[in-house]
Amino acid sequence: MNKIDLIVTNLKKTFNRRLVFDGLNFEIKSGEKLIITGKNGSGKSTLMKILAGVLTESAGFFQYILNDKKVDRENIYQIVGLVSPYLVLYDEFTAFENLKLFARIRNIKMSDEEINQILKKVGLFDRRNDLVRTYSSGMKQRIKYASAILHNPLVLLLDEPTSNLDLDGKNFVDELVEDFRSDGIVLVATNESQDFKYGQNIINLDNFHNIQVK
Amino acid sequence: MKKIYYIFYKDFSSELRMRFAINALIMFVIVAVSTILFSLGSENAPQNVYAGMFWVVVFFSAMSGLSRTFVSEEERGTSLILSLIANPISIFLGKFLFNLVLIFFINSIITMLYMFLFQEFLIKNWMSFLLAFLLGNFGIAASSTIIAAIISKANVKGTLYPVLAFPVLLPLILMLIEITKSAMEGNPINDVEAEFLVLVSYDVIMITASILVFDIIWRD
Amino acid sequence: MKARYFIGGIIIVLFLGLLFYNFTRTNIEYESDFSKVMQSGKVCKATGVWVKEKSFEEDIKNRTFVFYLRDAKNNQMKVIYRGTKPNNFEIATNVVVTGKFEDGVFHATDVLTKCPSKYEGQNINTSGS
Ligand SMILES: Nc1ncnc2c1ncn2[C@@H]1O[C@H](COP(=O)(O)OP(=O)(O)OP(=O)(O)O)[C@@H](O)[C@H]1O
Ligand SMILES: [Mg+2]
Numbered sequence: 001m002n003k004i005d006l007i008v009t010n011l012k013k014t015f016n017r018r019l020v021f022d023g024l025n026f027e028i029k030s031g032e033k034l035i036i037t038g039k040n041g042s043g044k045s046t047l048m049k050i051l052a053g054v055l056t057e058s059a060g061f062f063q064y065i066l067n068d069k070k071v072d073r074e075n076i077y078q079i080v081g082l083v084s085p086y087l088v089l090y091d092e093f094t095a096f097e098n099l100k101l102f103a104r105i106r107n108i109k110m111s112d113e114e115i116n117q118i119l120k121k122v123g124l125f126d127r128r129n130d131l132v133r134t135y136s137s138g139m140k141q142r143i144k145y146a147s148a149i150l151h152n153p154l155v156l157l158l159d160e161p162t163s164n165l166d167l168d169g170k171n172f173v174d175e176l177v178e179d180f181r182s183d184g185i186v187l188v189a190t191n192e193s194q195d196f197k198y199g200q201n202i203i204n205l206d207n208f209h210n211i212q213v214k
Numbered sequence: 215m216k217k218i219y220y221i222f223y224k225d226f227s228s229e230l231r232m233r234f235a236i237n238a239l240i241m242f243v244i245v246a247v248s249t250i251l252f253s254l255g256s257e258n259a260p261q262n263v264y265a266g267m268f269w270v271v272v273f274f275s276a277m278s279g280l281s282r283t284f285v286s287e288e289e290r291g292t293s294l295i296l297s298l299i300a301n302p303i304s305i306f307l308g309k310f311l312f313n314l315v316l317i318f319f320i321n322s323i324i325t326m327l328y329m330f331l332f333q334e335f336l337i338k339n340w341m342s343f344l345l346a347f348l349l350g351n352f353g354i355a356a357s358s359t360i361i362a363a364i365i366s367k368a369n370v371k372g373t374l375y376p377v378l379a380f381p382v383l384l385p386l387i388l389m390l391i392e393i394t395k396s397a398m399e400g401n402p403i404n405d406v407e408a409e410f411l412v413l414v415s416y417d418v419i420m421i422t423a424s425i426l427v428f429d430i431i432w433r434d
Numbered sequence: 435m436k437a438r439y440f441i442g443g444i445i446i447v448l449f450l451g452l453l454f455y456n457f458t459r460t461n462i463e464y465e466s467d468f469s470k471v472m473q474s475g476k477v478c479k480a481t482g483v484w485v486k487e488k489s490f491e492e493d494i495k496n497r498t499f500v501f502y503l504r505d506a507k508n509n510q511m512k513v514i515y516r517g518t519k520p521n522n523f524e525i526a527t528n529v530v531v532t533g534k535f536e537d538g539v540f541h542a543t544d545v546l547t548k549c550p551s552k553y554e555g556q557n558i559n560t561s562g563s
Pocket of ligand 2: 044
């Protein structure tokens with residue numbers, strides 16, 4: 001049983017001169033789930049990328065604390081899994097090859113059997129040897145889930161989690177969030193009211209938009 | 215170490231399927247070498263001209279091929295997944311390894327073409343030439359990789375590469391030409407000791423600086 | 435993290451010093467005093483005037499070109515160039531040879547001729563023919 005906390009203090013992001021959000025403060029502890037909402041362009045996806053460690057904030061800071069130790073910026077990738085619309089996998093490889101490659105690059109030992117298990121979970125086992133290029137958008141969404149849970153992350157960042165998914169796919173996401181490891185944290189960025197059930201608390205980014213106008 | 219190898223392995227298998235870089239590279243080499251061959255006709259240019267022409271072809275083929283590593287990730291939108299599965303240093307070193315293999319491959323082809331097509335391209339001190347070949351390829355791969363990372367994040371991509379690459383690679387190319395000339399004249403390696411020390415320093419500086427600045431470039 | 439930048443910085447500064455030091459050593463120096471050229475035996479660019487009285491030998495088959503140069507102090511040395519006679523060699527006011535002095539001869543890898551201005555050059559040419 002691990003203990004993971006995320007602390008966000010006065011976080012600010014601007015693109016060139018455009019302010020996306022400012023003065024963002026919140027804290028999540030092990031086992032908690034949070035919904036992020038806001039209008040189109042309010043910065044939900046931007047926040048997810050920052051928290052995944054792939055985009056730098058403009059000011060303020062955020063920190064993951066794993067078992068009372070700060071997680072280095074460079075090692076965030078080991079504890080987070082991200083699913084989002086702008087995530088693109090290597091479409092010249094098959095689903096199986098993608099996952100196998102990710103496991104190897106992450107340097108985690110995984111047998112082919114374990115990889116097939118994950119493919120079964122997301123419902124792609126039958127198509128595992130087809131190139132990702134030939135996938136439908138819903139299937140692409142499913143393979144993103146597979147890549148996000150491959151390394152059994154503590155932090156799950158879901159941006160528009162149910163986009164392109166059919167009923168069966170939505171049920172999978174319901175189960176995933178519901179049964180997510182009890183010591184982990186889940187952040188869901190969405191505008192779909194049906195997704196609000198995934199978390200206890202809601203942060204609306206519209207409230208952090210105009211803060212700087214003084 | 216394993217991570218670096220598997221990032222290299224990913225690019226390598228991807229290259230085998232997609233041929234992002236290798237086709238452009240081989241085409242360029244064929245066009246450049248045959249242009250030189252035809253324009254020379256039966257005339258024999260002085261030996262040292264061949265040393266210059268050799269590295270000029272290497273330089274431009276490096277520019278046309280080695281930038282693909284990062285640009286293709288960025289264009290296809292896959293840099294996000296890459297940064298989600300590995301830390302920046304492994305990514306840089308994996309890409310560097312790939313470019314290193316690529317430049318060794320293409321440079322060996324260029325060397326063989328030159329030896330086969332131009333009788334004047336006669337290396338008398340192979341020790342000297344091979345050492346320059348090794349250190350030169352290392353330096354070209356290191357600087358091309360970091361420059362490719364920079365332009366993949368910029369908006370003007372294609373045109374920016376030669377502009378950035380030229381001043382960075384110029385001292386390297388100059389040294390390589392001097393050493394190659396000396397190797398063609400059969401001079402002992404000691405004669406170009408200073409040039410070799412410049413090469414070694416250049417390689418060390420390039421790789422160290424790249425590792426230090428890469429994560430800043432990579433995360434925007 | 436901080437330590438990495440520190441160590442990296444030191445490595446870069448050290449090798450930058452090494453690079454610049456050696457870069458200055460690579461530039462081949464001009465030398466107009468032949469006694470120094472003959473003594474040092476290092477690669478240099480020797481500048482002098484062609485000794486017309488001793489003429490030159492040209493071996494087109496083996497592509498060698500042999501001639502004598504003299505400096506301001508009238509030191510003379512034999513130059514062997516592996517190549518063909520440069521154009522305008524006869525009318526050059528000054529000759530620069532790159533190479534080194536070995537076994538009593540200067541082995542040149544490059545011969546550069548400095549000509550009088552175009553107009554003057556033509557004059558000499560026409561009067562010569
Ligand atoms: N790379 C970028 N360069 C410049 N501006 C950007 C960039 N990425 C995002 N933005 C801007 O940042 C703002 C927030 O974008 P973001 O994608 O985070 O919004 P969002 O809340 O996810 O919107 P949506 O509900 O449409 O998904 C937008 O105004 C967008 O134009
Ligand atoms: Mg979004």
